[in-house]
Amino acid sequence: MTTLLSKLRQSTAAAVLALTAATVAGEAVAKDLTITVWAGGSNDSDHYRIDAIAMAADMLEREYELAGEELNITVEGKRDFAGWAEFKQAVTLAAEAGTAPNIVVTSHLDIAPWSSAGLIVPVEDYVDLDAWPLNNLYENLVEITSYNGQVVGLPQDAESRPFFFWKDTMKKIGYSDEEIDALPAKVAAGEYTLANVLEDAKKAVDMELVEQGYGFYPRVSNGPDYAQFYQSFGGELIDSETGKLVLDKKAMTDFYQFFVDAVEAGVTRKNHIGTDWAQWYSEVASGKAALWHGGTWHYARYTGKEGLDDFFGNIQFTLIPAGNENGRANTITHPLAYLLTQQQDEEAVEIAAQLIKIASEPRINSLHAIKSAHLGISREQSNIEFYANDRWAAEATERLLPHANAQPNHIKYGQFSELMFKGLETAWTGTKTPAEAVAEVEAEMKATLGDDLIVR
Structure with a gap:
């Protein structure tokens, strides 16, 4: 049969x-x-x-x-x-x-x-x-x-993991509707960078449109999102020829420095990491934060549980902006x-x-x-x-x-990611300078990843 x-x-x-x-x-x-x-x-x-x-x-x-x-x-x-x-x-x-x-x-x-x-x-x-x-x-x-x-x-x-802007706050710091509409293209072209993020976030705080520490409101725990900022400053996660993971010390230092600068400018809280996720969702979906980053699936949370009626009338979204001339606008799926x-x-x-x-x-x-x-x-x-x-x-x-x-399918990438975030956290909270944090990350990655790591 x-x-x-x-x-x-x-x-x-x-x-x-x-x-x-x-x-x-x-x-x-x-x-x-x-x-x-x-x-x-x-x-x-x-x-x-x-x-x-x-x-x-x-x-x-x-x-x-x-x-x-x-x-x-x-x-x-x-x-x-x-x-x-x-x-x-x-x-x-x-x-x-x-x-x-x-x-x-x-x-x-x-x-x-x-x-x-x-x-x-x-x-x-x-x-x-x-x-x-x-x-x-x-x-x-x-x-x-x-x-x-x-x-x-x-x-x-x-x-995907985009960057978000609260439109009303952007208007109050001087952006027109046309300029807000143009942000996605400007970010993609490298004309709006993470330096502009800090500038706009500081304006929002200085004008008391948002509270101190709410100008730029990042993710509250480790995740693929932070690898995006490493890429924004020119970092590569994996070497295409050898298949080995890559620690680019300059890109990692610049990446850490960006978050240190955000804390020192008063636009991000030093103790932000570990904030309750429910609190975070509520704050970004209500305009309490000026700029932030998250995931495309957040749309369901914002428009559902958080009660945001008009997403497109309130929020603009783009790629993660480039950090400098060595990096690029990007997003990780x-x-x-x-x-x-x-x-x-x-x-x-x-x-x-x-x-x-x-x-x-x-x-x-x-x-x-x-x-x-x-x-x-x-x-x-x-x-x-x-x-x-x-x-x-x-x-x-x-x-x-x-x-x-995407992040690489490498058997040791999870360890790489954890060490990268650990270094970020020590720099973010002021425990170490960005350079000191990267030096410690390098030592730990070499010990943990061995021959699976390239240091640049």
Whole structure:
């Protein structure tokens, strides 16, 4: 008997899904599978990370039914983790115990360490990347979810991390509506830089439009956002020829100095790091801060929980400005990815692969993008009216994604990032000068990263 899955396997070079249904007296026996999905960093607005798999399961079951086979899939999802650390620990412990979820939704930065540890398997072994819908994914996102020459996962969403301006404050310090409208192009061209950020933030504080320390109101904890400021001053995260991480001491020093200057100018608080996130969201969404940086997904929080009725009337957004002539305006995209875990039941891996492929179809992914204020993963989403007619999705995609890069999928990048932020914090709080902080970072990176680091 030729099954639907065997036909799929024969029809693709990538060994797509193969489920051979046992037969008794010529009739296919029902196949029952439970597919578990764990999603990190997900709240109520991100429920489609799991719901999309359930939708895909329904579609796959219907396809089997029409092919004369019975497949029953139960999707069990979990996203109520206390934070990223708890999520990653839970996945690791479950894998060690042989009870890992079939699918994990996580940062692309987990691909390198989890691949090296054998926790996950390359998705390219189970799906045809040259067939719909995977052949329509943005190539740069597929590259971000690849490691060691293999496509390991599928991008689940995309985002970007822009710079924000409160329009009313900008007007009061002297900007016209036309000049505010021109800011995105000026930032992209390097005509509005981080030096201008400090100037405008200081005007807002000096004119008492915002409180001391609220002229420039950064992110309150470590995250990919701070790598953007390193790039603004000419820093590179990875050497393209050797694949090694890069510590550019001048760029790192200039990056740290910018935040020291912000504190000394009275536009950023010395004790800002560690501010409660709920407080931060409330303050930036109400105009208490003049300028700040954040993520594209913040749009959902500002216009939802924080009650900002007119986002576009109140806020302008741009790339992160260049810091000096050595750097560039930039933004980092930090897509989450669907990853397949190593399982003893190969059949379950094959089914899970088909589900994440179906969940990547434009209409399904657009539900997550619009619900959570993320950006799409494929070109065709611009032709989905539901997505294209959403002003935030359309403008953020056009303005930010063409300039976006990503943190490297390097097994030691997490350590690099932590040490970079540790140095920033010591300079920011005045514990060390920027030069002293960079010297300490250099010593610790050399000791921790060894031959995986280039120092410039």
